[in-house]
Amino acid sequence: MLKVNHISFGYSKNKTILENFNFTLKKGEHLCVMGESGCGKSTLLKTIYGLLDLQKGNIFWNDEQVLGPKNHLVPGFDKFKYVAQDFDLMPYISVSENIKKFLSRFYPEESEKRTQELLNVIEMNAFANTKVKNLSGGQKQRVAIARALAKEPELLLLDEPFGQIDNFKKNTLRRNLFGYLKQNNIACIVATHDKNDALSFADKLLVIRNHKILVNDNPKEIYHNPKEKYVAALFDDVNEIIINNEVRLLYPHQIKITDNSNLSAKIVNSYFKGNYWLIEVSFNNQTVFLKHSSSLKKGELIHISIKNHLNSK
Numbered sequence: 001m002l003k004v005n006h007i008s009f010g011y012s013k014n015k016t017i018l019e020n021f022n023f024t025l026k027k028g029e030h031l032c033v034m035g036e037s038g039c040g041k042s043t044l045l046k047t048i049y050g051l052l053d054l055q056k057g058n059i060f061w062n063d064e065q066v067l068g069p070k071n072h073l074v075p076g077f078d079k080f081k082y083v084a085q086d087f088d089l090m091p092y093i094s095v096s097e098n099i100k101k102f103l104s105r106f107y108p109e110e111s112e113k114r115t116q117e118l119l120n121v122i123e124m125n126a127f128a129n130t131k132v133k134n135l136s137g138g139q140k141q142r143v144a145i146a147r148a149l150a151k152e153p154e155l156l157l158l159d160e161p162f163g164q165i166d167n168f169k170k171n172t173l174r175r176n177l178f179g180y181l182k183q184n185n186i187a188c189i190v191a192t193h194d195k196n197d198a199l200s201f202a203d204k205l206l207v208i209r210n211h212k213i214l215v216n217d218n219p220k221e222i223y224h225n226p227k228e229k230y231v232a233a234l235f236d237d238v239n240e241i242i243i244n245n246e247v248r249l250l251y252p253h254q255i256k257i258t259d260n261s262n263l264s265a266k267i268v269n270s271y272f273k274g275n276y277w278l279i280e281v282s283f284n285n286q287t288v289f290l291k292h293s294s295s296l297k298k299g300e301l302i303h304i305s306i307k308n309h310l311n312s313k
């Protein structure tokens with residue numbers, strides 16, 4: 001189990017980036033870390049991996065303490081693997097060789113088998129013999145993930161793991177990778193801006209705001225009952241509207257167009273989204289977004305009804 005005990009960290013003394021972070025993660029569990037750019041997601045991953053010296057608190061993996069560079073000749077806890085945003089691959093050797101670098105040379109058959117298995121996970125078999133310098137950014141990112149898995153870490157730390165990968169590949173890769181980690185009982189912490197990493201694959205979601213943990217809970221619970229607009233906005237467009245003097249948070253799919261209600265609104269714009277239209281309306285002088293099956297004429301008057309609202313602020 002990972003125990004992050006009341007840690008604080010700052011790159012300089014007068015600016016704290018992580019303030020009193022306190023949480024645990026069990027073996028095999030998956031945690032997503034989300035929050036606005038610059039809130040400290042990467043910094044949290046680096047402290048957990050042991051790349052930074054804490055100002056307060058401590059971090060344990062079972063009974064072993066994770067120590068920072070001041071106390072460790074080679075920074076980085078050896079039971080963890082960290083895939084940074086800049087990959088750190090060897091450009092002049094092939095994809096296979098990059099993965100094999102982390103496997104024992106004394107067992108060539110096992111090493112080959114394992115390399116093939118990992119090439120399958122990242123769907124890069126066709127590039128096994130291609131030099132890394134000739135790969136695209138997204139392909140390099142996939143090789144970096146396979147290389148991190150080569151030695152079967154107990155905890156994998158991934159910083160924006162699918163940031164450079166196109167949508168089509170991203171979905172398959174997500175299923176392959178998170179499926180593989182679950183099967184092998186490998187814990188995982190993912191820093192991400194992508195709600196899909198959290199909603200479909202994570203056991204827990206930790207949201208950072210103003211350098212503190214705002215919430216750490218089951219992602220479905222957070223989605224259905226977001227504490228505030230900042231949290232709901234991680235998942236979708238969110239409306240913060242006042243009805244009967246009460247502030248309500250509503251996702252666009254929770255507002256419907258209806259034949260008769262006492263809530264009337266005026267169409268401002270329609271945006272094509274593929275399998276639905278996002279309709280912008282003016283309601284009581286507030287801008288509101290709702291989902292609809294077709295576009296609607298600007299200026300048209302409509303009536304809306306509101307489904308269960310999210311938590312009031």
Ligand SMILES: Nc1ncnc2c1ncn2[C@@H]1O[C@H](COP(=O)(O)OP(=O)(O)OP(=O)(O)O)[C@@H](O)[C@H]1O
Nearest residue numbers: 011012017035036037038039040041042043044191
């Ligand atoms: N090496 C460094 N020295 C000084 N400040 C740093 C350093 N690395 C990051 N910071 C600062 O620490 C804060 C948190 O950065 P961090 O990279 O952890 O944010 P993040 O949430 O991962 O952002 P993003 O979503 O944009 O990747 C930012 O204000 C950043 O400018």
